[in-house]
Amino acid sequence: MQAQAIGWLDRIKQALTLPEGDLLRDRVYRRLWTSILISSLGGQITLLALPLTAAVLLNATPTQMGLLTSMEIVPFVLFSLPGGVWLDRVRKLPVYIVGEAVLGLAVGTVPVAAWMGWLSMGWLYVVGFILGTIYTIAGSAAQIVLTQVVTRDRLVEAHAKNALASSGAEVVGPGVAGALIKLLGAPMALAADACLVMVSALILRGIRVREELHHASGADFWRDLKAGVRFVRHQRLLVALACAVGGWQFFYNAALVVQILFATRTLGLSGETVGLCYVSLGAGTVITSVLGHRISKRLGPGPSLIGGFAVCGLGWLTLGLAPVGPLGVAAFAAMLFAFGVGAVLIFINFLSLRQAVTPAPLLGRMTSTMRWLILIPAGPGALLGGWLGEHVDLRASLLFAGVGGLLLSALVWRLGTIRGVAELPVLQDLGTESTLGAEAQPGLLPEMGAQGAAAK
DSSP states (O other), X not given: OHHHHHHHHHHHHXXXXXXXXXXXXXXXXXXXXXXXXXXXXXXXXXXXXHHHIIIIISOOOHHHHHHHHHHHHHHHHHHHHHHHHHHTTSOHHHHHHHHHHHHHHHHHHHXXXXXXXXXXXXXXXXXXXXXXXXXXXXHHHHHHHHHHXXXXXXXXXXXXXXXXXXXHHHHHHHHHHHHHHHHHOHHHHHHHHHHHHHHXXXXXXXXXXXXXXXXXXXXXXXXXXXXXXXHHHHOHHHHHHHHHHHHHHHHHHHHHHHHHHIIIIISOOOHHHHHHHXXXXXXXXXXXXXXXXXXXXXXXXXXXXXXXXXXXXXXXHHHHHOOSSHHHHHHHHHHHHXXXXXXXXXXXXXXXXXXXXXXXGGHHHHHHHHHHHHHTTHHHHHHHHHHHHHHTOHHHHHHHHHHHHHHHHHHHHHXXXXXXXXXXXXXXXXXXXXXXXSEEEEEOOGGGOHHHHHHO
């Protein structure tokens, strides 16, 4: 009996031990991963509490929900391109850290405003715009920081592990958010997110990377901006990815603006029950984050990404056709699970593909240009989804998104550019091409260990 117990302990210990060469063995990446986990946990609270505040406390209409979503998207359209030029001239890690801190302050104003009796949809619009601005600038910086911590050939693995951190938060976060919303109310629950994001910023301060800024002589803002856009335009794969993921963003936002309203008003779910249903979103992302790297290696990054479009579309369509009652609740949970699976398949491959083909001096401008392109359709998608929900029916928005997502996957598969990408492309050397403009060539400090040394 004792020997059997020792055997079980050895198996548990072996299961908990990271394999040799695992990215999480690297101290710097592990710190970055921990920050992502904590920030994502707070983000799950905001994901539920902010729209519930609008829908339940402020009685927002579907059109107002669409406007709230659009306010988070507008900064991407306004600031992505100039932000990319600026990012290529500055150190990214400090931008990432400051962005996390400002995010916490912005979210923290909502419970304060509710306590003071000032809260309104206008206040939420302003907060949404601030959040969108932070996601635009600091979010791009965060993606580039990852390329400074891991080598390019391990980007899919790193993005999958990052998605696993987010997925873990998506499993725990909705339940925590639901409990906080029931105990404190949706606005006050946002205070927890503010605290968690501040902790994330403090963890990021302990990361050590080095960027040697090599400013080109006669650097010009508009020339450098055009260089980034021109680089994306001349990369056939990047153009195809921008069009495909932009189309997905259109349908995703059309569904997003009504799904909380559909759950609370059509299905009659409480905030706590909505939070419990969101656990299925975490389950979908956890499973896919664990298996996503293997799926990508087996099927190829391109086919895996297209599969993500189809899975999301099927989930929205299922919810749009679901009856009211227990089956409707199950369909809501199933839709969230499908979205978790599809979104992870899309983004671990989308981010890895676009980073794999981009030289370091252009990462900031490429990232911002791509985010600008894919999010231009998001605002109209949110507004159309809100309009359909208010003037036709909440189901109409979900059915529109579901059918559109499935048609998009079929179209992208038929065109073949993305479908044919069976493995990560090899980076092309641009040499000393003058159109790169002002550059920030990343280098890593020796104490980063084996991963850092390889990245140099």
